[in-house]
Amino acid sequence: MVLYSKHIILEHEEFDGFLELEHGKIKALHKEFSGQYEDFSDFIILPGFIDIHIHGWATGSFWFEKNAGALKEMCRTLPYAGVTSYLATSGADTIEEIQRCIKAADEAYEADYPGAEMLGVHLEGPFINPRYRGMQREECCILPSLKVMEDLYNGFRNKELCRHMTIAVELEGAREVLKFCKEHRIQTAIGHSGATFAQIQEIKDAGVGGFTHTFSGMRGLHHREPGAAGAALYFDDMMCEFAKQTGMTVSHEVFDIAYRIKGSGRIIMTTDCSGLAQTQTEFDHYVRRMKFIKDRDMVRIVHYDGREEWMDPKDYQAVREIELSYIGSIRNMAKHSRVDWFDIMRMTSLNPARYIYVDDRKGSIAPGKDGDLTVVDSNLNLISVFCRGKEIRERDEICGK
């Protein structure tokens, strides 16, 4: 298959020409081409978005359901949000529950579901600081332990799927876990952490790559104690991951301050979506001031002000509006910060691919790389998505939130 656009965003160049896909890969780029092609003339072809921090989306939740079926749903529907690959993200649950997640990831990897590619697992916890737990379970926040880490790692049939870990580096035992992660090419990020600036400065060379949902769940910036937030802004060699830019969790102005310091080379956009409709119990979302309650086959959403809604959690059209989508987050961010297509490409694809070591096949448009493409119009409306060469273009669903 061949695509044409005036705006194919390569790593260092905006290319006007033809992109040839074959066997799920990008075969070649041509200036001229005489055969049949799909015409995206004025649209922008970006490398597919990679979400390295997503627990669930719409009809599937890895975090809540802990089974391969949830990942199958995420693979199916994430392209409608512009996402072509992702890290299934677990939370601070019991070790037994996290092992269930790991098994689900292995199973999904082997099944190789169509749609967005599940690249592996992001372990958000269990080694996090209960004081900064946010919506994680307090009783499951445990001290870093090399033994537990080895057990988790060994729980993976395919070890490569263990790709990323969020950890509170100030906790006793963190250094041993960081060392293990570095040796096994598991990227690590500071999150749900009370680490001071000095603690981060002291431990960063053990191999910490960045910060999880920068500003949230960490010690904030104070002018006498810069904290983890200050360290995130200060250290040029560390990456800042941001959760979806609703403008509520991190105000648009504070994101922009971070963007102006870090630049698009040191920011990774994620969603941190949960697939809230898939909760298996009662989930209290205190920031949004609403509870999600499983009620037989339905989900009941009870707002703090008393309003109630009922939804079928498996009805994609019904639940897709609950959380801001990846493309919606990027559109929102682009409204409030000065970004060009290269900035967007870096923050959504190139940076995350390099960060989790999949840039040999993801993260940019180049011959030999996977045929993962996200096509948008100039207003960042989604036009089409290609996952490993296969176009996914469900017109009704694809417009994202």
Add this chain to the structure above:
Amino acid sequence: MVLYSKHIILEHEEFDGFLELEHGKIKALHKEFSGQYEDFSDFIILPGFIDIHIHGWATGSFWFEKNAGALKEMCRTLPYAGVTSYLATSGADTIEEIQRCIKAADEAYEADYPGAEMLGVHLEGPFINPRYRGMQREECCILPSLKVMEDLYNGFRNKELCRHMTIAVELEGAREVLKFCKEHRIQTAIGHSGATFAQIQEIKDAGVGGFTHTFSGMRGLHHREPGAAGAALYFDDMMCEFAKQTGMTVSHEVFDIAYRIKGSGRIIMTTDCSGLAQTQTEFDHYVRRMKFIKDRDMVRIVHYDGREEWMDPKDYQAVREIELSYIGSIRNMAKHSRVDWFDIMRMTSLNPARYIYVDDRKGSIAPGKDGDLTVVDSNLNLISVFCRGKEIRERDEICGK
């Protein structure tokens, strides 16, 4: 008099040549010169430092003593800190006391003391928020009042001396005072303020120019409420004043974060020194954990840990080490942030001169401007200072702190 250096820092150029002074002014710059000259070959000639926020220094304190004699001492000794002009800065005292300060400034202006030039007054308060008063007197923090402002302004015999005001813009009545200041070319800055980001966004077009001792005495940066600190970083058109960079009040890393966002074009270095030895009563410096107590002709310094020192407050050599000097602050800052000579020139001279509207005669090295020069070596040690053409070179004292 003619000076030679390979490194004369003009506004847009590093000039290798000869600088001619005459009648207190810079007469000309020459590439070639055949007469006698003072040789500063490898030293750097900068426009003189302008400190727009200084209450007192060493043997003189405008804030504590409230008389022209204090200003005479400041004019005499500030060149030893690299400062060639300054704004005498009052505090939140009673209106009667502030009027005494104003009279002292008028008297000093008319006397035209030798040394650093007193350019006018920075009124730090009384319109500040008592919750963010820092070391100001709570009972003297009052709501902004146009009537009080007019009375203060009219207290000046020479109205031009009323140059700058620090104000808490969230307080009722602030808009009228800001309007008055704008009409009378009195620069205003937000300080000792609990203003939210939104409040600043709403009022900034009334003519607020910047922020006083950025980060200190204001609402800090939080990712959901950027506060005054966030506004200081965010708004490109507003200036950030920083008090002396000891690294304690504002950590070097947080200063550097601000520097990387604002750039040297939007930062003004000041000292906020008080001339602590000149306290007239007992002054509790809770940040430094020491008290300064007037005891007949001496000052007693009582550390919280019980240690005591006695000093003669009028002995410059004895008291000059109490507070970090302007040049010491710049040296300290330059150790922790990547600055070149142009950056230093802007933050110490060009920016403050423009900010308080004296750039017709101060702030840069150019023919026609005042002969205010600060000569340093490559490590920012003070070599010589020229105040309106007159060299001040007391070898023993000039090395600064």
